[in-house]
Amino acid sequence: MNTYPAVxxxxxxxxxxxxxxxxKFVPSDxxxxxxxxxxxxxxxxxxSKGVAGDIIPELIDLWLSIKNNPREVASEYESRWLDLQKNGADVYYLIRDHFNETRDCHDFLFLTRTCVNGMIRYNEKGDFNNSFHLSRPGINPDTLKRIVYQWSGLLQKFEFLNAxxxxxxxxxxxxxxxxxxxPYGGTKSRYMQTxxxxEDFYKELDRLNTIGAKWMLTFDGSAGDRIYSYAPPVDVYKQRYQIHTGNSAFSRLMDNKRDVIRESVYLNYEPAQTQLDLF
Ligand SMILES: C[S@@+](CC[C@H](N)C(=O)[O-])C[C@H]1O[C@@H](n2cnc3c(N)ncnc32)[C@H](O)[C@@H]1O
Known part of the structure; x- marks a missing residue:
């Protein structure tokens, strides 16, 4: 059971x-x-060991800081938060400018906690460009501190790679x-320009099959009347089922619609108990 609030x-x-x-997760080395x-x-x-990666450098810096320096993460957030409560939205934009110059991961955490709808959005230059969420003050620093320390314990078994x-x-x-x-096919600008x-991704799935590693993939699916039909080739996976992932924050922001997202889950193994809603 997951008792970890989002950090x-x-x-x-x-x-x-x-x-x-x-x-449907299975035990592994x-x-x-x-x-x-x-x-x-x-x-x-x-x-007992994990490896986590992402293409965004400031995100991996932040994960590493939460793992290795929880006290610093909590206090860096607190000082920005107190400044915001005292001096208002200008503080957000100064921190955003500073982040775009330096990629400081403490700025990044603060921005993710105070930007509109928590949307991580970069412009074509690669600068973070979401605005301040006027009606939200950001999570209380004492609450965040508890969450950061809780995660720091969990992360000790993880190695992180910006790759x-x-x-x-x-x-x-x-x-x-x-x-x-x-990322969904066709939504590359949402995170980065990369x-x-x-095709490369499907080759990698094939390579994992050849190695004999098990994988679960969440992919593709539909949001409202749009279908993201990027299903992998049928011979790379063993099972496919659908889950409802709720409403799309992105759609809400972009066109004020409440799309219901259905996402496909692919497995290259047979889960132990099968109560799957298969096609
Ligand atoms: C859908 S999000 C993952 C969300 C995550 N499962 C969660 O629950 O928060 C996809 C992630 O893939 C990262 N990404 C995009 N292209 C990548 C690549 N080529 N290699 C590694 N990470 C990439 C993005 O930066 C983003 O954080």
Missing amino acids: IKWSGSKRTVATQLAE VYYEPFVGGGSMMPFARA DYRECLSTVKPGDFVFLDP EFVL
């Missing part, structure tokens, strides 16, 4: 369906999560388990 709020997070997904984002699946890893997913997965061995939550090439 890094991440748009596209699997937080609301984490327990549902974790039911090493747990890999190469698209870690806000890390909602990490507390469910059934391994492309293929580099992160280069050490996978038979008996390891990989949870894959890549293009996510599906």
